[in-house]
Amino acid sequence: MTDLILPVYDDVAAAAARIKDYAHRTPVQTSRTVDDDFGASVFFKCENLQRMGAFKFRGAMNALLQFSPAQRKAGVVAFSSGNHAQAIALAARLLDIPATIVMPHDAPAAKVAATRGYGGKVVEYNRYHEDREQIGRDLAQQQGLTLIPPYDHPQVIAGQGTAAKELFDEVGELDALFVCLGGGGLLAGSALAARRLSPGCRVYGVEPLAGNDGQQSFRTGRIVHIETPQTLADGAQTQHLGQHTFPIIRRDVDDILTVTDDELITAMRFFAERMKMVVEPTGCLGFAAACAQKSMLRGKRVGVIISGGNVDIRRYGELLAGQ
Ligand SMILES: *Cc1c(COP(=O)(O)O)cnc(C)c1O
DSSP, X not given: XXXXXXXXXXXXXXXXXXXXXXXXXXXXXXXXXXXXXXXXXXXXXXXXXXXXXXXXXXXXXXXXXXOOHHHHHHOEEEEOSSHHHHXXXXXXXXXXXXXXXXXXXXXXXXXXXXXXXXXXXXXXXXXTTOOHXXXXXXXXXXXXXXXXXXXXXXXXXXXXXXXXXXXXXXXXXXXXXXXEOSSSHHHHHHHHHHHHHOTTOEEEEEEEGGGTHHHHHHHHTSOOOOOOOOOSOGGGOOSSOOTTHHHHHHHHOOEEEEEOHHHHHHHHHHHHHHHOOOOOGGGGHHHHHHHHTGGGOTTOEEEEEEOBOXXXXXXXXXXXXXX
């Protein structure tokens, strides 16, 4: 195996300076209802209000801003059916870099349209018969494109960590931080920020119960691979943590928790009804876990990262209505 270069806190700080003129500094919201219910001070970092609707814009922008002139000219390729696709397409458009996105042929039409809307060229593949990573690598090789993966990349991790950095910069030190977990880019970056800016903060990754590969990996000390899990949290349907994210998570994260889809829906309804915010199921992971832990959070200062708000609006209505 080649030596990995893991990002450090200084890379998060550098990313924050680099993307500052492009990314939103998203608001930190509080809720009297939550604070009374928890007997705690809870701070929500609202990445559902980030550009393109999720924190993924941060990592994409940080990576593309470091392309050489030759890389910019040739273009970027990404494989994703979700928020990473839109993040790369938007970041590339802002920098005038051609973007090719490899998406499954049956990806939701709204997501394909959004990616095209940001100027991305969509290449479809058959998710049952073709390997998207291989397609991405082939395109990269044949056309000289640079492949930017959704989480297993030092510059992506550093970029994702800027959300937690902003949270600590704004509210100060915390006792606990709850972070949504898929492949671990957001969690690893958040942990780097926490260890420097709030060393005593307990950092928790939260994943869907149906796909607890991260928890298994954290506890056994090796990257556990699983089948694509069935869960409403489509942004966390990853099969394994990354080579770069896992060692950081193992070193800097305190534990990995799981929540059920029902708990996600309860959290999603709360955000809609009480905080007037559209949050996608995956974006509810952190808060759902905090709710389950609330007796342990009494009197504490608690951070929750809301990771994204992109959800098909009909589906959202059905979930809220309980269908
Ligand atoms: C991608 C994504 C996640 C998971 O992020 P990782 O860096 O893969 O752990 C969580 N929430 C949303 C909304 C996402 O788009």
